[in-house]
Amino acid sequence: MSKDLISQLIDTLRCLPGVGPKSAQRMAYHLLERNREGGNKLAHALVEAMEHVGHCRICNTLTEHDECEICSNQGRDGSLLCIVETPADVLAIEATGYRGRYYVLMGHLSPLDGIGPEELGLQKLADHLDRGGIDELILATNSTVEGEATAHYVGEMAHKREIRASRIAHGVPIGGELEYIDGGTLAHALAGRQSV
């Protein structure tokens, strides 16, 4: 016998990060008791996003279009390429007023989990660098072991192509994740970047 619909809803809400059994229950009852329209809208938004959001042809970030909004913007400085791990990191860097372009790795190197350069899809970044026009790579991966290793590897890719590479300054707390850092600290870290 299959579970009843309320239990199924509570179970599936737990696929959301940070949602335990108690808050999943609270969410399910909240929608059922007070906001069925919101529940239906959420279902629709989920289906649309899961189906139609893919990766930007140029910078690899998540977007429903062939090219993301930033890549389509001719006013951005194409000589600066900021390398980040996730789309959320793009939003964090955008908030500092940065006007260059991005490449989004959608992860980091993690040999212990079997994620090497090939699994991370770094060939797409290599092709991007080979197309030319880039003066400097800003390595803005997280200040974690994996983020540092990834920055080092991508820095080497830049050096081989005689492109300058810099690492954002250690204003970012060690072990910290970019997306949780306040805009001021992040602006400072960008300004204080060092050649590597």
Place this chain on the structure above:
Amino acid sequence: MSKDLISQLIDTLRCLPGVGPKSAQRMAYHLLERNREGGNKLAHALVEAMEHVGHCRICNTLTEHDECEICSNQGRDGSLLCIVETPADVLAIEATGYRGRYYVLMGHLSPLDGIGPEELGLQKLADHLDRGGIDELILATNSTVEGEATAHYVGEMAHKREIRASRIAHGVPIGGELEYIDGGTLAHALAGRQSV
């Protein structure tokens, strides 16, 4: 121009209780980057639950069936009727080992918000009491101003019909909501109920 699908997903995730802009963003990216299958399952569970979950014909709780599982269970003691505000409260009382039956108000009296006996649908409870067979009403509404007022009103409904009414003991912290209280305290409160 309409918002892009990722922004729409982030916006609609905020209809979930306790989800602010930052956690909505985190949830959306988590699903898109790592768990699209989970996102699709959640959408499906939402649609099914929003469409098919209604109220139990007998006890008024949320269920996809005509009668809920507890009301369909012939082994429950029909002489005891526990009055609670929400379906989550039923789960909390169930965990104490209670074996009577329930009536779920789906709210409480709140004259300031325009919720009187009629708006709360207390006629359905009155009909239920009039069908007979109930020896005692256990008033297990929250220990808030509205919960106490509701308990008082439902207690009067019982008295008019010469049904005993009791209020769960004040082991429940004043101002506290039933669904967050540990099972031991709640079992104690049930055992120590007083006639009203």
